[in-house]
Amino acid sequence: MLDRPRSSLATLPTPLEEAGRPLEDGPRLWLKRDDLTGLGGGGNKARKLEFLCGEAMSLGSRALVTVGAAQSNHCRMTAAAGARLGLEVHLVLGGDAAEGSPTGNQLLATMFGAQLHHTGVAESHWGELEVARESLTDELAGQGLAPYSIPMGGSTALGAxxxxxxxxxxxxxxxxxxxxxxxxxxxxxxxxxxAGLLAGRAAMVADGRLDASTAPDVVAVGVARGVTMGLPDIAQLGDDVLALMGRPAALGPDDVEVDARWMGDDYAVPTEPGDAAVAWAARTGGWLMDRTYSGKGLSGALAMIAEGRWGRDDDVVFVHTGGWPALFA
Structure with missing residues (x-):
């Protein structure tokens, strides 16, 4: 599984912390602190970038290109990875350049030396943003930079x-x-x-290291329209990861659960339950979560606990994927 080029970027393993019982008769909640991966302020993208940048370095690339929303955590962390590895970084961003000095993730990305390319495209129009990434990649290739181009969120099989x-x-x-x-x-x-978590679970079951009957459900809280409608195909992406691991395809639609109830009006549009979850995390454990991503995800987890999905004898792990710099935008 690990016989692939890999850049050392993340501080691993990240802690697993107990968050107690949000409800007295509910399950014990744990936080997997992937906000503490270290790179450029931390977050889940560091794990993906280790493999993506490993391939980029093995190919002799001199620049990284990626794409995201105006306050993209992935873009901020790609900028940090480029700084660590000595690569030029170009970020294709949704929306227009803000007046005055950059804030939040954009501030950090510029500190890491990235070049920001504002497209004016709405943050939820991912297809248009990907076209802009491909166009910039072609332009940089023409300049001889041998760019390594990374799709939205680094969500390729290699990243996953x-x-x-x-x-x-x-x-x-x-x-x-x-x-x-x-x-x-x-x-x-x-x-x-x-998709990566599903592939990891399937691999452990296949290897006999995890009993299929007691393997935890992987429950996703969808915060973007695409994933709530089945795009990308999570089962296929997970099978592609398993192929990279040298294991047969094992995932089907029944393995994929995406709860779409907590997205709100659209990606990057805050919600009242999300903001309440951000406040709960801050006041309960001093945990920082953003309003676009982790806060909405936690709101879904807390709501499912309140609905009684899990009982007092259960443990539930919430993967805290980071995103706190967006709080300062």
Missing amino acids: LGYAVAFEELMGQCAQVGARPAAVVVTSSSGGTH
Whole structure:
């Protein structure tokens, strides 16, 4: 599984912290602190970028190109990876350049030396943004930079491989603390983290290291329209990850659960439950979550707990994927 070029970018393993019981008669909640991966302020993208940048370096690329919303965590962390590896970084961003000095993730990306390309495209129009990324990639290739171009969120099979590895890390930590999670809950937009976790679970079951009857559900809280409508195809992306791991396809539609109730009006549009979850996290454990991604994901996890999906004898892990710099935008 790890016999692939890999750049050392993340601080691993990330902690698994107990968050107590949000409801007295509810399950014990744990946070997998992937906001503490270290790189450029931390977040889940560091795990993906280790494999993506490993390939870029092996190909002799001199520049990284990627795309995201105006306050994209992935773009900020790609900029940090480029700084670490000595690569030029170009970020294709939704929306227009803000007046005055940059804030939040854009401020950090510029500090890391990235060049920002504002498109004026709405943040939810991912297809148009990807076209802009491809156009810029062609332009930079013409300049001889041999750019390595990364789609939205780094959610290719190679990027998602980082979360197949993360699932095994998480299961080892659960065993150490005596937790037997009924579910692993994760926020999903471009789908790579979700697909990687599913592939990691399937691989451990196939290897006999995890009993299929007790393997935790992987429950995604969808925060973008595409993933709530089945785009990308999470099962196919997970099977592509398994292929990279040298294992047969194992995932089907029944393995993929995306709860779309907590997205709100659209991607990057805050919601009242999301803001309440951000406040709960801050006041309960000093955990910082953003309003676009992690806050909405946690709101879904807390709502499912309130609905009684899991009982007092259960453990539930929420994968905290980071995003706090957007709080300062």
